[in-house]
Amino acid sequence: MRAVYVEQADPTDPLAALRIGERPEPVAPEGWTTVKVEAAALNHHDVWSLRGVGLPADRMPMILGTDAAGVTADGRPVIVHSVISTPGWIGDETYDPKRSLLSELHQGTQAQWLAVPDANLVDRPDFLSAEQAACLPTAWLTAFRMLTHDSGLSGPGTILVQGASGGVASAAIALGRALGHRVWATARTEAKRQFALDQGADAAFEPGARLPERVDAVIETVGEATWSHSLKSLRPGGTVVTCGATSGPNPPADLNRVFFLQLRVIGSTMGTRQELGELLDLLGRTGLRPRADRVLALDDAREGYAAMIEGDLLGKIVLRP
Structure with a gap:
């Protein structure tokens, strides 16, 4: 074969x-x-x-x-x-x-x-x-688990998605919108920022841009290139959920910011078969594809x-x- x-x-x-x-x-x-x-x-x-x-x-x-x-x-x-x-x-x-x-x-x-x-x-x-x-089974399921199981959000909030055009990131934008969150995203080019908006983002910014306000959670797949911005973008008590490091796996720890602002850093990998079923239910209810x-x-x-x-x-x- x-x-x-x-x-x-x-x-x-x-x-x-x-x-x-x-x-x-x-x-x-x-x-x-x-x-x-x-x-x-x-x-x-x-x-x-x-x-x-x-x-x-x-x-x-x-x-x-x-x-x-x-x-x-x-x-x-x-x-x-x-x-x-x-x-x-x-x-x-x-x-x-x-x-x-x-x-x-x-x-x-x-x-x-x-x-x-x-x-x-x-x-x-x-x-x-x-x-x-x-x-669905990798990128979309991973994004779904990050937003539900790992984000610390029990209701609608503001999330930042780093690197909007990748598989997990683009899924997180669309799913975040479907779950009722306000979604912001970053991307390197105007075309990718427009893609983020087309996927359902409420606003799209250049990488490292100062945001209008701090967010409740960050969906982080990029790693070294965006890590500092992810931590700086969180409100006190906020959560960064990381599932990958496409730009490198060794970002600066910035531990002072983590403990002083009581930030949560959560690792996430894939999802369960039950969560895949829940994801399918969400797609069926909302028409999201x-x-x-x-x-x-x-x-x-x-x-x-x-x-x-x-x-x-x-x-x-x-x-x-």
Whole structure:
């Protein structure tokens, strides 16, 4: 079958490690199901895998991808929940210390076929296309958990989303608006600031800009480049929720500001299958739908990866095997 995979990591040039070609079709063990993939989305997790971060050489070749929508052998349209918990784990699977994502221990989603645990399949509602559904399991689910489980907000508030055009950030803008928050966003270009407004932001600013007032929560995916601004933008007692560091993982701590203003710094990773169901309910109630920057054939995946690495995208990039 055709697949996008990494055979040998390249820490300095991830595109050089990208391979598109034939891989063996999956064999589903007991308790697993084979899914024909209709759409798979790209995430920065895939770029880290190409760099070899969290993916040692002895697990390669590894098919990339954590997100997929497809159809089971009996014709059931499904969305794949990517968090694989250990057998017997009970409760929030994101807290399982031995959890993994597809494309870490098990082959990923950017292929014609995928094997996944039965418990990780969620019925795909009729109101979502395969391309829309493929955007949900990583970026949209992560944004949803950040805004609900992690933000510290029990009602409408003001949130700042850093780096508005990325997958999680653009989802957070749209979901923040749907959840009733006032949403501000930052972006480097006028086109990306307009995109933020189109996604539902109430205002969009240049990176590092002084805001009209301090916010209740910051959705932080950028890391080093925006961290200081994120902390300075919070009201006393506010929360910065971080799920990534696309500009670098080692921002200045600024601990004086953190303890003096009693700020909360919360890490967030993915979400639960239950939260994926809650996200689907929200989309069904509000009519909100994910936006794909572009939909590409599997063999054109290199174009999508290059755009994601350069930040040349507005929303999610989706592959159709």
